[in-house]
Amino acid sequence: MNAWSPDPTKLSRPAYLSLADQFTRAIADGSLAAGTQLKTQRKLAFELGLSVQTVSRSYEELIRRGLIVGEVGRGSFVRAGLAENAPPYLTERSKELIDLSILKPVSDRMHTELMRNGLHWVADNMAAASALSFRPSSVLPRHRAVAAEWLRRGGIVAAPDNIIITDGATSAITTAVMSAAPAGSTMATSALTHHLLIPLCKYLGIHLEGLASDDDGILPDALDHAAARGAVQVLYMQPSAIGPRTTMVSEKRRIEIVEIARRHDLTIIENDVLNALIVDRPPPLAALAPERVLHINGFTKITLPGLRLAYLVAPDRLSASAANRHLVTNWMATPVMVDLLSHWINDGTVDKLLDWQRAALRDRHALARDMLAGTSFRAHPQSLHIWLELPPGYDEDQFVARATQRGVAIASGRAFRVNDRNRRDAVRIALGSTHVGELRRGLQMVTELLNEEAEPLLPMI
Structure with missing residues (x-):
């Protein structure tokens, strides 16, 4: 004992x-x-x-x-320690595989040239503090003002001092979780959620409760019941097409969730990394309940992968703790990249990249609809992936393994699943991770594999 x-x-x-x-x-x-x-x-x-x-x-x-x-x-x-969670994507690019496993925006040579030109601009215009200062207060105040204006355009009113600039959404998620959920507490989320949230909560000693959902997101009754029995202190949501099932939570459902959060005094972490990419999206949760929402507004998924930056907005009561937790885990975002982001917001480059990305995704989604006609999949017009539900009896891990043998990498639904309640095996297929020719061939391989598996998949020996 x-x-x-x-x-x-x-x-x-x-x-x-x-x-x-x-x-x-x-x-x-x-x-x-x-x-x-x-x-x-x-x-x-x-x-x-x-x-x-x-x-x-x-x-x-x-x-x-x-x-x-x-x-x-x-x-x-x-219990003995569980095995480390394997990422759902290829950890290294393989010449032998068409990689549809990793979630990326569509990009081409234009993005590489744009980054080169942007870095030349930074070299010519960089403030001394961006190269020499250790103090975030010396580097970031003017950038927080740019961030506040960007967020205002999306319906979020935030004081610059309540905005933390991070090196991407993963850093922002970590900071938000550490700020809102102490070790031993319980965080609620959809039963299918961000694949990194699952190991993060495990490492921090936080219990993750997967709630039942429908096509409009987490069921209000499920959240209300969990909160009423004292089992939940924090709610993590991806309300705007970034979650595995690409769910766009309606304004009505968002209001219902906010009312429950207020009644039970829950803190909400809102992952909104697609933000401005989504046309006519409902108001962010941070606009509906600014007093209790930690909002994550990213740029990597909506512009180009090299712009690894995000804004984390904290409510007044969590502003100091969020800033301190970001300091101990990351100190501050890379100053020269923040210089570039602010410049691109101010000169309209980010808006042009958003327009380009929407058009590219429109073409990719049209291709997916054509190639996967007759299958059961979910998508949103501006999502970076589709969620392909497998026929009854199919095992997602076996399906991914067989797809890999055929030459295409896709992501198993297991990586996103908090629990197996109402489980339906599925795979995530990224649309922006490679050029359109490879995407077409990869989708063709998936279709052929589905068509060949007339019988339920048997256990692999």
Whole structure:
């Protein structure tokens, strides 16, 4: 048995969840190591002055969170560390494979030339502070003013001091999660979510609760129920076509979600990395509930991959903590790239890139509709991918493996799945990761594989 024990003075109602949260924090910080045997439910109930039923519910919650396992006749044990999450995309470009696995905007030689010219502009116009200063306060204030104006165009009113400029959306997501969700807490999200959120929460000791969704996003009743039983403190959403199923959450559903968040005092993390790329998108959650939304507004997915920058907007109550967590994880965004982003926003280059990207995606989506006619897939006109649902009986990992054998890399739905409730096996196919000729050949390979698999896929030996 381990020397660590829960503190009965720190229990709150409902007691079973409060007790589970104490165990979760202890497992996250190493106080309870993998393999540690927990006290019997009866013994722990006696020590804490709780009912055996309360402790039993707490252990069941820990099993549901994937933190402990119960072994008949032996007791309950802290689970050994899970294997690292494999990324859904090829980690290295392969000459042998058509890569439709990684999510990228469409690009061509024009983007390379534009970046070269942009870096020449930076070299000629760079402020000394961008090269020499360690202090974000010396480098970024004027760029935050540009960011505030950019966000205003999208319906978000934010004070410049509440805007953190980060090296891309991943940095912004990490900062937002660390700011909103302490170790041991629970974050709700759609059952299909951002593939990096799953390992991030695991590393930070945060339980990720996958909620039921429909074609309009997370079901309000599912969120309301989870929040009402005290199981959720934070909600993570990708409301504008960036999620695996390319869902565009309606304004009505967004308002319903915000009302529930206010009623239960939930913090919302809004990943809006496609932002201005989406034509006529509903108001961002940050515009509907600025007092409780951490909003992520990115540029990598809407302009070109080398512009790895994003804006993170924090509400007043989280502004200082978000700034501090960004400092300890990233310090500040790369100043010379921020110089370039502000210049491109001011001179209209970003708007031109958005127009170009929309036109390119229009052509790519038309190609996908033609090549995959008769299959069941989801897409949005400005999404960077499609979500191809496989026929009943098909296994997504096997399908990805066989596609790889044929010469095309696609992403398994497993990487995006928080839980298996109402599971339907699917694959994500990126539309912008290669030139149009390879995209056509890759989609043809996927279609042929679907047509050849008249029988359900069998386990691979």
